[in-house]
Amino acid sequence: FVRSYDAKVVEHYEKPRNVGSFKKSDPNVGTGLVGAPACGDVMKLQIKVDDDGNIVDSCFKTFGCGSAIASSSVATEWVKGRTVDNATEIKNSHIAKELKLPPVKLHCSMLAEDAIKAAVEDIKRKRAEQAAGK
Numbered sequence: 304f305v306r307s308y309d310a311k312v313v314e315h316y317e318k319p320r321n322v323g324s325f326k327k328s329d330p331n332v333g334t335g336l337v338g339a340p341a342c343g344d345v346m347k348l349q350i351k352v353d354d355d356g357n358i359v360d361s362c363f364k365t366f367g368c369g370s371a372i373a374s375s376s377v378a379t380e381w382v383k384g385r386t387v388d389n390a391t392e393i394k395n396s397h398i399a400k401e402l403k404l405p406p407v408k409l410h411c412s413m414l415a416e417d418a419i420k421a422a423v424e425d426i427k428r429k430r431a432e433q434a435a436g437k
């Protein structure tokens with residue numbers, strides 16, 4: 304049967320916020336690239352972080368289903384203005400609730416949670432390397 308998407312998914316799917324890319328080599332950019340084994344969809348989420356660890360900007364590119372695109376759109380909106388540590392508190396359950404995702408689409412929002420975590424890990428690794436003078 305055809306499952307109808309919630310209006311918010313359609314909204315974020317048709318007008319995704321923050322689609323794009325930052326330069327991966329930028330020392331202030333963290334990049335999270337994750338894939339969903341279940342379906343093969345891929346999500347790239349990037350954050351731009353100031354010296355105090357605040358996320359000042361975020362963007363994404365997602366090759367995946369409508370729910371994955373909507374989830375990444377929501378994720379980029381929600382991480383902005385948070386500290387990197389605070390950003391990892393965004394859980395897929397929050398995103399799924401916001402978008403009213405059905406159970407079969409939960410892994411799509413999981414991709415967004417994983418992508419945020421991976422982007423935060425990446426910027427932390429970069430900052431640690433900078434601090435170590437590499």
Ligand code: FES
Nearest residue numbers: 342344368371411
């Ligand atoms: Fe796999 Fe949505 S169906 S990310």
